Amino acid sequence: MMALDRGDRPGRRDRDLRITTRTPWPMMLPALVAVLFLLLPLAGLLVRAPWTDLPQLLSEPEAFQALRLSLVCATAATGLSLFFGIPLAWILARSRRPGISVLRALVTLPLVLPPVVGGVALLVALGRRGLVGRYLDEWFGYSLPFTTTAVILAETFVAMPFLVITVEGALRTANQGLEEAAATLGSKPFATFRRVTLPLIAPSLVAGSVLTWARALGEFGATITFAGNFPGTTQTMPLKIYLLIQNDPDAGIALSLVMLLVSVAALALLRDRWLSSGARL
Amino acid sequence: MTGASPPEATVGASTIGLDANIVVGREDFELRAQVRVGPGEVLAVLGPNGAGKTTLLRALAGLLALREGHVEVGGARWDDPAANLFVPTTDRRVGLVFQDYRLFPHLSVLDNVAFAARARGARRGVARTGAAQVLERLGLDSLAARRPDQLSGGQAQRVALARALASEPAMVLLDEPLAALDARTRLEIRTELRRHLSAFAGPSIVVTHDPLEALVLADRILVLEEGRIAQTGTPSEVARRPVTEYVARLMxxxxxxxxxxxxxxxxxxxxxxxxxxxxxxxxxxxxxxxxxxxxxxxxxxxxxxxxxxxxxxxxxxxxxxxxxxxxxxxxxxxxxxxxxxxxxxxxxxxxxxxxxxxxxxxxxxxxxxxxxxx
Structure with a gap:
């Protein structure tokens, strides 16, 4: 029995009877380099962090302001994505109309679109002279660009597709038999969605929300293009860090550290789904 | 949608039972069956796999629309393509027990059974009280707090039936109710099922491929083969005078x-x-x-x-x-x-x-x- 156990060192506690394949060195070496490459910069961040000045750097009003704005905008963008994205995901998953696959491709385009291009597109559409923005300005005297609302819209534009594809996948694999059962019990379609479908896809909903929120939090290109870089109203953390790193690297690193912390927290929230290679629901 | 009013008004008036002429077609399969079940009567639909048994249930429940014919329960029309009438499943009041039970995994047994009342607008407390009464009547009150994944097969089957009965159905449909159970549990549940179905005032249909189940549970047996009715009769008629090779083999x-x-x-x-x-x-x-x-x-x-x-x-x-x-x-x-x-x-x-x-x-x-x- 132990003879089969070639890949494992003898004496391991779990005596796995599968023949585990040894990793060939042409795979091992590049993989090691990849791991180093991914982790080294993060380690660098920790090493170079101005630990002693950290409290002082982070209590700067401007830093705090940027952090708060980032959190508020990312949360708002996630809320918008949930409100509009869940129904969209439902239609993409359930509708059998022709053209649905084209629609799916179109709405997930922001996933692969360079964010700067997204920002430009938003300006062209919603800017003061934009397709729609022109009327906002003419009729209501309201100009969207360079406002906090613009930040939220830019982040929603970039991040919502993450929610849509996550939720759509969950809806696709969710047990539709349960929806049939609900119908036989007199439940109308929307009530069934609320009472049966939504609770069933809750894990994916959480995962999708965390992904969306993290993506919105890190958004840079679309935001700076469409909303500009005004402290207090549109200057989010990534923008602030980019600015600081040129003039005051220590402060920039300190804020980066905060973002790293937030990302690790987001990953921890997802750990059940992602770190266990999809074993658990 | 449809011009039909929901058949709520006819729930008590179950003197007419089910009258259906079902024609449903898929590309490679067509089901044609005249089905009549009196109030309080239990009809077993017996047939090999692929005979159209489940399709028949789905058509009756409104999960599948008829191509021709009609479905009428308790005097209310539920489906009639010629008259362009189709009452959606939601408004049909069918108690359908699925073969795989389909209990809601995120709800307790009590809330599963209370689901129909909630869906029809009852407050949570009222719905739960009603559900608790049903569970007690069926001797399942000890399971009320459990989740479906904490139930054995037999228990899940009982809860599925309780949930269907709690929805105050005009008709009860059971799809292979005992197929997923082990032999001993099957015997137990079969006896219970017989009792519950006799107590139910409306028409019931049990789909099965097990002749014993059909003989024990049903007042009348309908044999379905390749989408057509091969034979109908009382259990003893079917058992003693089979008209197809399939039934003869079963018996x-x-x-x-x-x-x-x-x-x-x-x-x-x-x-x-x-x-x-x-x-x-x-x-x-x-x-x-x-x-x-x-x-x-x-x-x-x-x-x-x-x-x-x-x-x-x-x-x-x-x-x-x-x-x-x-x-x-x-x-x-x-x-x-x-x-x-x-x-x-x-x-x-x-x-x-x-x-x-x-x-x-x-x-x-x-x-x-x-x-x-x-």
Whole structure:
């Protein structure tokens, strides 16, 4: 029995009877380099962090302001994505109309679109002279660009597709038999969605929300293009860090550290789904 | 959508039962079946896999629209393509127990059973009180707080039935209710199910491929084969006078079709002939189509001389298979006609039966039951 156990060192506690394949060195070496490459910069961040000045750097009003704005905008963008994205995901998953696959491709385009291009597109559409923005300005005297609302819209534009594809996948694999059962019990379609479908896809909903929120939090290109870089109203953390790193690297690193912390927290929230290679629901 | 009002008003008036003429088609399969079930009556729909049993239930429940025909329950029309009428499942009040139960995994047993009341707008407290009463009535109150994944198969089946009954259905439909259970649980639940279905005032339909289930649970059996009704009748009629090979096999009988050629003499379609002492075919004209059944236990096997006072049906054949059943051995014999013969294990040893062996078969004329072919 132990003879089969070639890949494992003898004496391991779990005596796995599968023949585990040894990793060939042409795979091992590049993989090691990849791991180093991914982790080294993060380690660098920790090493170079101005630990002693950290409290002082982070209590700067401007830093705090940027952090708060980032959190508020990312949360708002996630809320918008949930409100509009869940129904969209439902239609993409359930509708059998022709053209649905084209629609799916179109709405997930922001996933692969360079964010700067997204920002430009938003300006062209919603800017003061934009397709729609022109009327906002003419009729209501309201100009969207360079406002906090613009930040939220830019982040929603970039991040919502993450929610849509996550939720759509969950809806696709969710047990539709349960929806049939609900119908036989007199439940109308929307009530069934609320009472049966939504609770069933809750894990994916959480995962999708965390992904969306993290993506919105890190958004840079679309935001700076469409909303500009005004402290207090549109200057989010990534923008602030980019600015600081040129003039005051220590402060920039300190804020980066905060973002790293937030990302690790987001990953921890997802750990059940992602770190266990999809074993658990 | 439809011009139909929900059939709520007719729930109490269950004096009419189900009247349906179902025509449903997929590309490669068509189901055509006239189904009538009286109030309080239990109909078993028996048939092999792919016969259209589940399709029939789905059409009745409104999960599938009819192509032609109609569905009427308690005097209310639910589906009538000619009149462009279709009442959606939501408004039909069918208590459908799915084969895989389909309990809501995120809800407790109590909330599963309270689901229908909630869906129809009852407050949570009211719905739960009602559900608790149903659970108590069915002896399931101890399970109320559990989640579906904490239930055994038998318990899940009971809860699924409770949930269906709690929705105050106009009709109860059960799809292979016992198929997923082990033998002992099946026996238990079958008895309970019989009791609950008798207590239900509306029409019920149990879909099954298990003949015993159909015989025990149903007042009437409908046999469905390849999308068509092969036979309907009371359990004893179906068990004693099967009209298709499939039903005969289920009931463990040899079935022969042929023509009457003189009094008590049947010339079989597959070759050979049988003598019968059945009185009911005496009045039939010569040449009438008849069916005859012969129980495998009523046929004897011999190798040499026949015993004295020999029975009226004697023929030869070749053993083609020997299969051990729990308490006897079933021997398949090809000849004119073919036959399944039950013998004791001792007889197999004594006769040293093996495939390819020539044997003589004999059966008394009184054991051959004949009846007109449908």
């Amino acid at each position: 463990g009988l040899n079935l022969y079709s042929g023509c009457l050629a003189g009094p008590g003499r049947i010339v079989l379609d597959g070759g050979g002939e049988l003598r019968t002492a059945t009185r009911s075919v005496e009045d039939l004209a010569e040449g009438s189509r008849v069916l005859a059944v012969l129980s495998p236990g009523a046929i004897s096997l011999h190798l040499g001389e026949l015993p004295q006072g020999s029975p009226r049906n004697v023929w030869t054949g070749t053993v083609s298979g020997v299969e051990l059943l729990t308490d006897r051995v079933r021997v398949a014999v090809t000849g004119a006609p073919d036959a399944l013969v039950d013998v004791t294990a001792a007889a197999v040893a004594e006769l040293q039966l093996s495939p390819g062996q020539e044997v003589r078969l004999s059966a008394k004329a009184t054991e051959v039951t004949a009846y007109p072919a449908p």
